[in-house]
Amino acid sequence: MVQDPLSTDKKQTNRNRIYQLVYQEGTVSKPEIASRLGISLPTAIMNVKNLQDEGFLKEGEVTDASAGRKAGRKAVSILYEKNARFAIGTDITRSHVSVVLINLAAEIIEGARVEMPFENSQYYYQEVVDIIRRLVKVAGVDPGIILGAGFSVPGVLSRDGQMIIYSHVLQVSGLLCSAFSRGLGYPAVLCNDANAAGFAELWKHKYRTDAVYLSLSDSVGGAILLNNDLYLGENQRAGEFGHMTLIRDGLPCYCGRNGCMDSYCSAQVLSRHTGGSLELFFRKLKDGDKDITVVWGQYLSYLAMALNNLLVSFDCTLILGGFLGEYLEPYIKDIQDSVSKLTTFSGIEDYITACSYKKEAAAVGVALLYVRPFIRQI
Secondary structure, three states: OOOOHHHHHHHHHHHHHHHHHHHHHOEEEHHHHHHHHOOOHHHHHHHHHHHHHOOOEEEEEEEOOOOOOOOOOOEEEEEEOOOOOEEEEEEEOOOEEEEEEEEOOOOEEEEEEEEOOOOOOHHHHHHHHHHHHHHHHHHOOOHHHEEEEEEEEOOEEOOOOOEEEEEOOOOEEEEEOHHHHOOOOOOEEEEEHHHHHHHHHHHHOOOOOOEEEEEEOOOEEEEEEEOOEEEOOOOOOOOOHHHOEOOOOOOEOOOOOEOEOHHHHOOHHHHHHHOOOHHHHHHHHHOOOHHHHHHHHHHHHHHHHHHHHHHHHHOOOEEEEOHHHHOOHHHHHHHHHHHHOOOOOOOHHHHEEEOOOOOOHHHHHHHHHHHHHHHHHO
């Protein structure tokens, strides 16, 4: 007997809608599933059972949910199994490698940061693979349920995420993703580090669909997130905020131009005053060091100019991250006040917020590139 393809598609659609609802809500009863998705209770029960049998859903506590149940009977809550699948994220920087293993809830199950200057050599790439393998072994996770391995890197990438077209920070061009993943045994993809971090931030706020992420690290980058997805631009260069002209004929930038935002707003603008340590800079700032306070005031004036430009351009939440993201929470009000003195439109400065991920945002974000399609297609 030939199965009706339309019937098969409908079954798959119901299955996926149910899983996504449970994933989004965290816990929901079968009567609630039927009511909210407009399907029959038997259909909800059958699909939930199938997903439970496959290890993707599980039963939780008894709830008081009333949708579609008889009076006096309580419903059992349904949860998704967070550890049904895992994904690996690796952040490649100029000075270190960070690796995380996350589950479907984007929780870091295991992580490692290794100080290891980047070099374009087989030895370096093999070391990265070995770090990942050790991490998986320590976590005790079955390699068969790992969805893939993502690598976040600073630079412009090919649309398919399989080549670094050019990276000034790493000083490489035409470098294939396979260099990082050779012998690893998982599907692999590259993602720009700021894009990956921005994606992780948006994931953290599940009811937010649009945001701009500004990465304030040793160089300045960013990500544009629209309708729960990354906007990359026609040439994969969207979000290169560090090369907006902030001051005409201003300070030289590593790109060869003058006056770029990077020259005024990178983390190095601050850390160079404390021997390269951001932690020390903000410790001195907190302690009221006069010289550091002056430096911070100058930095804020330039940062406010850049933020105002971004806010009037995109009119959405602006998340401040990168290396500075770890330290900015106590100073968000100061940053907002600095922007309010420049902005044309009242209230938009309130859209400025500090990042949720203080560390390893890029590593988590690039791992999520494997979690998202799994959730959408299950």
